[in-house]
Structure formats: structure tokens, C-alpha cells
Amino acid sequence: RTLTSSETTMEDTHLWLMNADGSQRHELDMGIDNRQGAPRWSSDGAALYFTVQERGAVRLYRVAVAGGQPQPAVRDRGTVGSWSIGNDHSLAYALSTESSPAELFLKRGGGADVALTSLNHDFLAAKKIAEVESFTFRSLDGLEVEAFLTKSVDLKPGSKHPLIVMIHGGPHGQQGASFNSKAQVYAAHGYAALMVNYRGSTGYGQKLADAIFGDQNGREAQDVLAGVDAALNRYKWIDGNRMGIEGGSYGGQLTNWIITQTDRFKAAIPTAGISNLITQNYLSYYHDYLAVEFGSFPHKGGVMDKLWERSAIRYVDRVKTPTMFIHGENDNDVPIAEAEQFYIGLKDVGVETVMLRYPREGHGLRETSHVVDALDRSIAWYHRHL
Numbered sequence: 001r002t003l004t005s006s007e008t009t010m011e012d013t014h015l016w017l018m019n020a021d022g023s024q025r026h027e028l029d030m031g032i033d034n035r036q037g038a039p040r041w042s043s044d045g046a047a048l049y050f051t052v053q054e055r056g057a058v059r060l061y062r063v064a065v066a067g068g069q070p071q072p073a074v075r076d077r078g079t080v081g082s083w084s085i086g087n088d089h090s091l092a093y094a095l096s097t098e099s100s101p102a103e104l105f106l107k108r109g110g111g112a113d114v115a116l117t118s119l120n121h122d123f124l125a126a127k128k129i130a131e132v133e134s135f136t137f138r139s140l141d142g143l144e145v146e147a148f149l150t151k152s153v154d155l156k157p158g159s160k161h162p163l164i165v166m167i168h169g170g171p172h173g174q175q176g177a178s179f180n181s182k183a184q185v186y187a188a189h190g191y192a193a194l195m196v197n198y199r200g201s202t203g204y205g206q207k208l209a210d211a212i213f214g215d216q217n218g219r220e221a222q223d224v225l226a227g228v229d230a231a232l233n234r235y236k237w238i239d240g241n242r243m244g245i246e247g248g249s250y251g252g253q254l255t256n257w258i259i260t261q262t263d264r265f266k267a268a269i270p271t272a273g274i275s276n277l278i279t280q281n282y283l284s285y286y287h288d289y290l291a292v293e294f295g296s297f298p299h300k301g302g303v304m305d306k307l308w309e310r311s312a313i314r315y316v317d318r319v320k321t322p323t324m325f326i327h328g329e330n331d332n333d334v335p336i337a338e339a340e341q342f343y344i345g346l347k348d349v350g351v352e353t354v355m356l357r358y359p360r361e362g363h364g365l366r367e368t369s370h371v372v373d374a375l376d377r378s379i380a381w382y383h384r385h386l
Contacts, residue, residue: 009172010213010293012206015039015050017065030063030070033205043087049073051080053203055146056134056176060093074105074113079178092116098132100124101179128153130187134176137230139223143199143211147227148176149235150183150193160239162386163192165228165265167247167254171200171220172209182375189379191386192238194231198223198254214294216277217257217310224254225262240264242386245321246378248272248364249334253312256342259323260315267385269378271326272334272363275342277307283335316345322352324381326374328361354381 012035018025028048037051037058046066052059058079063070074080074093081102083093089109096102104117131151139145152161164186168175175195183193197204198220200212212220232240244267247255252273259268274280281290281298290307291297298304308314323346327339339355346353356377358370365371 010209012209035202040085042085043089049085053174055203056148056174056197077177096178098177099129130184135234137227139226145223147194147196149231150187152190152192153187154190155237160237161190161192162242163194163238165194165245167224167251169249169251171212171250172202174201174203196224196227216293221254221258242266244382244386256312259321260312260318263320265321267382268321268323269381272331274334275313275338276311280338283337285332313342313345317349319346319349319351322385325355328358330361331363333363
């Protein structure tokens with residue numbers, strides 16, 4: 001790759017070995033075409049442990065340094081978070097699944113994995129947890145894409161339910177096999193939630209992660225819309241006339257873009273999203289991000305024109321969808337000006353729009369009161385428009 005960046009994450013990280021003096025550096029040939037996390041040595045130095053992003057999940061593997069195929073150290077499907085290896089080869093790890101937030105587990109030798117915590121047992125016992133189902137579909141150009149649908153908890157024969165499309169950020173990220181509290185809250189309010197791992201996502205090989213190169217707000221947006229069509233065809237109980245769309249960071253950018261391309265969504269909630277790729281390039285402290293994603297700095301090779309062509313604000317006059325913007329006032333990744341200018345543009349066009357500004361917050365919301373406030377307002381926004 002001719003350009004790299006402190007921010008962009010298009011290229012999957014792989015596991016390498018070298019001597020302490022830096023010599024004989026080489027990649028471990030394990031046949032894993034997916035993003036690998038930072039490794040740790042086993043206590044005897046004979047093996048390495050590392051995570052792998054894999055079709056919406058995060059798996060933990062073990063591989064012998066002498067060679068051979070990696071073996072799963074944790075076999076349950078879900079997202080492995082923090083983990084640690086003991087001197088006796090024991091393994092402690094946190095695992096989140098589609099039906100449970102993370103709990104701590106311990107594995108000793110070849111024995112069964114033992115749950116050490118049940119922090120959420122009492123809380124979850126009083127709740128009805130929504131079922132999450134994965135499915136694949138073909139996008140407009142035939143590419144296979146995977147999506148995850150969280151079903152409404154009050155689904156019954158003959159009932160119809162609105163759908164909220166929840167778009168992940170990155171764009172080089174994934175979602176799916178992990179507890180998504182927001183999707184569960186929406187499900188408790190009668191909504192279904194759809195998450196699409198569009199092209200550019202991780203966990204599906206380098207080729208798919210690269211498929212977004214030079215094409216932001218392009219075919220990956222078509223993947224999301226094709227996923228919506230596939231969900232409507234697969235789940236007849238979804239009400240296609242009552243659909244909302246939202247996302248954070250790159251998911252916010254795609255939300256901004258998609259509502260300029262279609263009016264099929266009755267409400268939108270972009271969080272920390274880019275609306276103008278040109279101003280983003282020159283205002284964000286990730287100044288080289290778009291250069292890497294498009295292959296050149298904007299002032300070269302016509303990239304500036306391409307960025308404007310793929311900026312949502314260029315097409316603000318096409319938007320019909322009521323939109324509520326969420327942004328942190330201290331966001332340096334995606335400056336709040338990205339929301340402000342699109343908000344003003346929608347006001348000029350006459351589209352119903354609201355902007356929520358959260359003090360002290362950066363890229364995404366962290367303070368508990370702000371998270372709760374934004375979720376309450378989001379539910380109210382969807383209740384009003386769907």
C-alpha cells in the first residue's frame with residue numbers, strides 16, 4: 001500500500017514473529033484471512049494466543065510456534081474481550097454473546113470452561129431477551145453479505161413491527177455476535193433491528209475489507225439497502241412502511257448519505273457522522289484518513305471532485321426524512337461542524353430536524369447520563385415518526 005495512516009484500518013493485521021534483534025521477521029502462515037489481534041505468549045513460550053475477527057464474532061485462538069494449524073481456545077460463539085494466560089496454562093477471558101453481556105470465564109487444561117461471574121443474571125432474569133438471527137444475501141452486484149436481525153420481543157402470529165437499521169462504524173469494523181444493548185432496548189419497544197456487515201467490514205477477509213477503497217458512500221450503501229430488502233422478503237412481519245435508520249461514526253456518515261438517496265426511511269438518527277468529505281479532510285485531526293481510503297490526497301488526481309460527489313450535503317435538497325443529529329461538542333475525529341452544516345442545510349430545505357449537542361463528549365457518547373438521554377430521545381423520535 002502506497003499510503004498508510006494512524007487512523008485508517010483497511011488493512012487487516014496479521015501475526016508475525018521475529019528475533020529480539022529484529023532479524024528473521026516473518027508472518028505466521030496460518031491460513032487465516034481475517035483481522036488478528038495483539039498476541040500473547042503461553043507461559044512456556046511454545047505457543048501464541050491471539051484474537052480473530054470472524055463473521056461478526058471475535059474468536060480466541062492458540063497456535064504452536066513450531067508450526068501447525070491454529071486451534072480455537074474458546075469455542076463458544078460470541079465476542080471475546082479481555083483475556084489472560086496463567087503460568088499453569090489456565091485461561092481467563094470475558095465473553096459476550098448475542099443473549100448476554102460479557103461475563104468472566106476460566107478454562108484449565110482440557111477441562112470445561114467455568115463461568116466465574118453472573119453479574120447480569122438477576123437483571124436479565126427480569127427481562128425478555130430478543131432473539132438474534134443471522135442471514136446472508138446477495139447485494140446488487142452479486143456480492144454475498146451477512147446481516148444480523150434482532151427480533152421484536154412481542155412478535156406474535158399476524159403482528160407487524162417497524163424496523164430500525166443500525167449501521168456500524170469504521171467503516172472497517174463489524175457487528176453481530178455480541179450483546180447489543182441498544183438493539184435489545186429497541187426490541188423491547190416493539191422494533192426489529194437490522195445490522196449489515198457491508199463491504200469494507202472486517203471479519204470476512206481482506207478482499208471484502210478492501211472492496212470499499214475509493215468508493216465511500218457507494219456500493220456499501222447499496223449493501224445496506226439490499227440488506228433491508230432481503231430482511232423484508234425474509235421476515236414478512238416487518239412493516240416496510242415504518243422504517244428508521246441510524247448509525248455512529250461511519251454509520252452516521254452512511255445514514256447521512258442514504259437519506260439523500262431514498263425517502264423510504266421515515267426517521268433518521270446519525271451520530272458523529274461525516275456529511276462533507278472535503279471539510280472533514282481539512283478539519284479533522286485524522287488529516288490522512290481520506291487520502292488512504294481514496295488512494296491520494298484530495299488535491300491530487302481529481303480526488304477533491306470525488307469527495308464532493310460522495311458528500312451527503314451536496315444532495316441535501318433531496319432529503320425528505322425527519323432527522324435527529326447526535327454529536328459530541330469535543331469530537332476531534334469528526335468535528336461537530338459535520339453535523340452543524342447538514343442540520344442547517346436540512347433547515348433550509350424545510351425538513352424536520354433536531355440537533356443534540358453533548359458537552360464534554362468526544363467521538364461518541366461516554367457519560368452515562370448522556371447515553372441514557374440520547375437513547376430516550378431516540379426512542380421518542382422513532383415513536384413519533386414510525
